[in-house]
Amino acid sequence: MSAKMLRAPPLLPGRPRNPDTTMTTPTAKQGASPRSDWRRKIVLVLFVLDLAVVTFSVVAAFFARFWTAETSLEAVDGQFKLYVAVVVSLVVGWVAALQWNQAYHVDALAIGSDEYRGIVRATFGTFGALAIVSELLRLQVARGFLAIALPLGLVLLLIERALVRRWIVNRRRRFRLVDGVIVVGSPQEVRYVAEGITRNPEAGLVVRGVATETHDVPTFELANGLVVPQIGGLADVVPAVHSHHASMVIVAGHNRVNRKQLRELGWQLEDTDIRLALASRMTDVAGPRIHWRPIEGLPLMSVEMPRYSGLKYSLKRLFDVVVAIGMLLLLSPLLLLIALAVRLDSPGPIFFRQTRVGVNGSPFKMTKFRSMVLDAEARLAALQAQNEGSGLLFKMKDDPRITRVGNVLRRYSLDELPQLFDVVAGSMSLVGPRPPLPQEVDGYETHVHRRLNVKPGITGPWQVGGRSNLSWEESVRKDLYYVENWSLSGDLVILFKTVCAVLARDGAY
Structure with a gap:
């Protein structure tokens, strides 16, 4: 069965599929060089x-x-x-x-x-x-x-x-520099893995076919509407790898593949360039928290539970204070110019202080440069019908309450700079989940409260992962992953990505 049976390439994030358009999956020559x-x-x-x-x-x-x-x-x-x-x-x-x-x-x-x-x-x-x-x-x-x-x-x-x-x-995103994969497992497990692959084209994987032990149906439709070849069972995987121009086999769970079959599949692939990968439903667990305990015949994978105190959090606090004070000293001329511009642009105070919910649910006053008119809070109710945010978030691309200077400040996230004072005071961190409003916390589902296990940050996974363009579910998932898998090196990476995100101005409104 040829790979040309596929009706469409993996859908790109944010690009709806046109049901009236039929496309051909990239062949090995088009999409996957050796x-x-x-x-x-x-x-x-x-x-x-x-x-x-x-x-x-x-x-x-x-x-x-x-x-x-x-x-x-x-x-x-x-x-x-x-x-x-x-x-x-x-x-x-x-x-x-x-x-x-x-x-x-x-x-x-x-x-x-x-x-x-x-x-x-x-x-x-x-x-x-x-x-x-x-x-x-x-x-x-x-x-x-x-x-x-x-x-x-x-x-x-x-x-x-x-x-x-x-x-x-x-x-x-144009199907170059990619690896074709064959996904093996039950239909539910295959859909779960294939959905993650097609949702993240930057991973460089393209589903070329699936093996769900179903021999009477020639094709298999994924959750996003993509149709791929159904190659049959586990015995058909190795021949299909070559005919479908794949370079990886992903075993999605254990419902269709037992221990003996998995070992035999590995033996068949060991003299080839084809890689074997095992997919796990253990979501939101990063590599540093996973440790192997080899016991003969029983490889145990232990998962280290997240801790929210101790030496590494003391180091995080030290890093926050040193960097925040250094940035305040370095940016002091800019802060003075922004303060003057806010004062001259519209009547009202220079700073806007708002109650947010911090670590362990404790409220604090978050400080920002004022970017809206003085009665912005009073006018919020009248704008709820025009809310462009998702979930509990209120966002508008053309919010009429934003001042002229405020529009520039928000575009480059300059209104966030006074939060460096909150970092020095200890109520915020440089990197962490987005600081929520009390009414947002009141609407949290039980699991979302885990966002409050660490201090909120000036920047974080939400800011570098799409900002206001993210859905509520995506922002929650990114914040919870950060809470569970924080590291100092990861914070440095997020700070670097923040600079890129601010310059790109993607999702800034």
């Missing part, structure tokens, strides 16, 4: 780009530190060989650390934050190792040189990977 070929090329490109960025950062830091004064030049002349060795070691060690932290693992590219976390860990690990070696060997390496190289290299690496990710995602 897996090993495009993967090798991407890894090579990433390696060359990383090497160039790291080399530039280290060399630029060297020149910035020493090529500014005659005394600095004299210091370098006396230790020229030392700095050559440091520069070479730093470049080689940095790239090796990227490799060690799975920065070239193709399956992690363009989806999730593991790629960015690996870059952050590799960078701090490299400079930490250099600091230890320098101390042990009594090397006189200028701290200014390292203080420039680390942030410069980290920022440039993250920007480089963000640009590469955007290029990969754009290609994958």
Whole structure:
């Protein structure tokens, strides 16, 4: 059965399907170049780009530190060989650390934050190792040189990977750089997995066929209306992999595949380039919380329960205070200009303070630059019929209550800057779930109250994942995932993504 039986390619998020239009699924030539070929090329490109960025950062830091004064030049002349060795070691060690932290693992590219976390860990690990070696060997390496190289290299690496990710995602939305998959399982399990695949085209997977042990029906319709070939049972999977141009088999649950069959399927695929993956319904559990406990014949997967106190949350608080104070000092001229503009634009106070619900349900006053007219709250009831938000959220793209200056502030999220004072005061964090209104909390379902287990944030998964364009269910799902799987490296990634989201202005209203 040919892959051309498919009536439509996987639907892209936000693009409704036209029932009157019939499309042909991309063939192997169109949508999936040989897996090993495009993967090798991407890894090579990433390696060359990383090497160039790291080399530039280290060399630029060297020149910035020493090529500014005659005394600095004299210091370098006396230790020229030392700095050559440091520069070479730093470049080689940095790239090796990227490799060690799975920065070239193709399956992690363009989806999730593991790629960015690996870059952050590799960078701090490299400079930490250099600091230890320098101390042990009594090397006189200028701290200014390292203080420039680390942030410069980290920022440039993250920007480089963000640009590469955007290029990969754009290609994958056109069915390039993708892996075709065969999904095995019961109809319900197959639909669950296939829906997740088609909802996330950036993952680079395309469903080429399914095996649900149904032999009398030639096709299988997924939850989103996509029709794919029904290849039959487990015995038909391996031949179908080649005929349907697939490079991965996904076993969706255990209702159709027992332990013995799974082992035999793995044996059949072990001498090929075809990968085998197991899908789990354990949603909202990130990798760092999963630990394997190998017992002979019984591999146990234990899940670490989330904790909302302890050392890592103390470090989060320290990070919040240091960064918030630094940003307030750095942005103080801008804050003064915005305050003056708000005062001159319309009558009323400069700041708008509103009661929000914080950690563990405790209320606090959140501070923002005023972006609306003075009687905005009183006029809200009259606008409820025009609400463009979803669920418990009120949003309007052309809200008549917003002032001229407020429109600019909201477009670039500048009205949020005074929340840095709330971070210093301890009622908010730099990164966390969106701070809800009391009336929103009153309408929460039981499970949604878990958003209140951590401090709300100035930015968070909601802001970098689509902002006002997200549905209520999507924003809740993103916030709950953050609450369950928080990490400091993840916070750094969200802060970086926030800058990109603000510049893109997507969903900002």
